[in-house]
Amino acid sequence: MMEIYGEFKPYLSQIKDDVMKKLAVLNQQEIEKNKNKLYEHLIGRVKTEDSMVEKCQRKGFPLSPEGALRECKDAIGIRIVCNFIDDVYRSIDLLKHADWCEVVKEKDYITRSKPNGYRSYHLILKVDTPYPYIDGNTSGCYFVEVQLRTIAMDSWASLEHEMKYKHSIENPEQIGKELKRCADQLASCDVQMQTIRQLIHEND
Amino acid sequence: MRILLAEDEKELSRVLVTAMRSQGYDVVPVYNGSEAVDKADHGVYDLMIFDIMMPVMTGIEALKKIRSTGDQTYVIMLTAMSEIDDKVTGLDAGADDYITKPFSLKELLARLRSLERRSEDYTNDVLKFGDITLDSNEQRLESFNSISLSAKETKLLNLFILNANKKIDSDILIDHAWDNDDDIDRDTLWIYISYLRQKLQSVNAHVEIYGEKGGPYQLINTNGGDSNDSEVSL
Numbered sequence: 001m002m003e004i005y006g007e008f009k010p011y012l013s014q015i016k017d018d019v020m021k022k023l024a025v026l027n028q029q030e031i032e033k034n035k036n037k038l039y040e041h042l043i044g045r046v047k048t049e050d051s052m053v054e055k056c057q058r059k060g061f062p063l064s065p066e067g068a069l070r071e072c073k074d075a076i077g078i079r080i081v082c083n084f085i086d087d088v089y090r091s092i093d094l095l096k097h098a099d100w101c102e103v104v105k106e107k108d109y110i111t112r113s114k115p116n117g118y119r120s121y122h123l124i125l126k127v128d129t130p131y132p133y134i135d136g137n138t139s140g141c142y143f144v145e146v147q148l149r150t151i152a153m154d155s156w157a158s159l160e161h162e163m164k165y166k167h168s169i170e171n172p173e174q175i176g177k178e179l180k181r182c183a184d185q186l187a188s189c190d191v192q193m194q195t196i197r198q199l200i201h202e203n204d
Numbered sequence: 205m206r207i208l209l210a211e212d213e214k215e216l217s218r219v220l221v222t223a224m225r226s227q228g229y230d231v232v233p234v235y236n237g238s239e240a241v242d243k244a245d246h247g248v249y250d251l252m253i254f255d256i257m258m259p260v261m262t263g264i265e266a267l268k269k270i271r272s273t274g275d276q277t278y279v280i281m282l283t284a285m286s287e288i289d290d291k292v293t294g295l296d297a298g299a300d301d302y303i304t305k306p307f308s309l310k311e312l313l314a315r316l317r318s319l320e321r322r323s324e325d326y327t328n329d330v331l332k333f334g335d336i337t338l339d340s341n342e343q344r345l346e347s348f349n350s351i352s353l354s355a356k357e358t359k360l361l362n363l364f365i366l367n368a369n370k371k372i373d374s375d376i377l378i379d380h381a382w383d384n385d386d387d388i389d390r391d392t393l394w395i396y397i398s399y400l401r402q403k404l405q406s407v408n409a410h411v412e413i414y415g416e417k418g419g420p421y422q423l424i425n426t427n428g429g430d431s432n433d434s435e436v437s438l
Binding site: 085111112113181184185187188191192194195196198199 | 342344348349350351352353354395398399402403406408
């Protein structure tokens with residue numbers, strides 16, 4: 001097995017944990033301000049070296065820490081799963097104003113879902129860390145991909161993932177169409193819950 | 205069914221109104237094209253029947269004016285048997301059907317029953333307004349994104365699109381979307397209007413429902429032309 005992350009490998013899971021702690025702090029601060037919790041749960045992962053090698057080969061990036069940590073920006077990935085759509089946007093706003101990171105790229109697949117029905121909001125963060133980086137800096141900046149979505153969008157993505165990796169489906173087109181319809185219905189529920197929540201708090 | 209009838213021959217108009225009312229239709233008679241445009245601007249109808257030759261403004265001119273405001277209500281023209289051009293001009297101006305004069309009341313009433321069956325079974329399958337598409341069979345709203353609608357939301361949006369830009373009273377919306385036996389008040393309607401507003405927003409539509417709680421409500425195309433790209437590189 002190739003060690004594409006080289007000497008930087010041990011830092012990656014520490015950075016993942018550090019960022020998750022910072023997100024937990026943001027959540028705590030919101031709760032202390034008597035606001036709803038930011039998210040339902042967080043999950044984080046460091047991309048396996050095998051997957052990273054495959055991705056770099058596919059994209060034509062060098063098979064080195066340079067390719068894995070600078071060209072690819074999702075070696076560290078964190079998913080923020082929220083109860084309501086508003087919470088997704090509140091989280092994005094807090095991240096944009098956080099002093100420990102900078103948003104360098106964003107893709108809004110909630111406002112414009114992918115053709116298959118996928119909905120999620122993707123951010124690439126550049127995060128300050130106390131760890132050495134490939135540029136020689138002893139306190140370097142690492143890229144972290146953050147995906148934000150509601151519980152409904154998350155469940156849908158798991159289902160779609162199951163279909164994508166099961167190659168022996170008899171009628172993939174029909175299943176794909178049903179998945180798309182299901183995505184539209186879940187989006188409808190998300191919007192409906194959001195609206196009811198706003199009606200409840202109309203006079204706050 | 206609510207019907208707007210524009211016919212300048214008073215005697216014929218009286219006969220038609222009596223016949224249609226006897227079948228339980230709600231008929232509003234006017235006597236020239238200009239009055240028809242005025243009524244259409246301010247009211248919601250399921251069907252409009254226009255004579256072609258009328259004083260002040262012809263039926264064709266009235267139809268063109270009404271269509272130009274975005275009104276997609278079903279329109280039947282009354283044409284003279286000999287005038288093939290009238291039929292063509294009427295259909296091209298946006299009429300959905302025509303009846304040639306002289307016609308029998310039996311035929312007219314049968315057409316109304318046919319139309320009624322059709323609109324109960326299938327409300328217009330696919331309607332477009334501004335940058336939105338409503339698929340009533342699939343109960344789906346599409347723009348830059350797509351989202352499912354409930355049965356009531358679909359009926360409401362259908363009526364809004366057919367009567368775009370008009371201020372529509374709460375009672376008319378409730379009548380159309382709910383059965384008479386449902387106990388529906390303006391507060392419930394407001395919740396459904398709120399759902400529709402948020403859904404329009406969530407598909408990134410440049411179409412909005414104007415109006416305060418209690419109504420009236422109005423579907424408006426707000427397209428400013430900017431397409432609001434989803435991918436932003438900073």
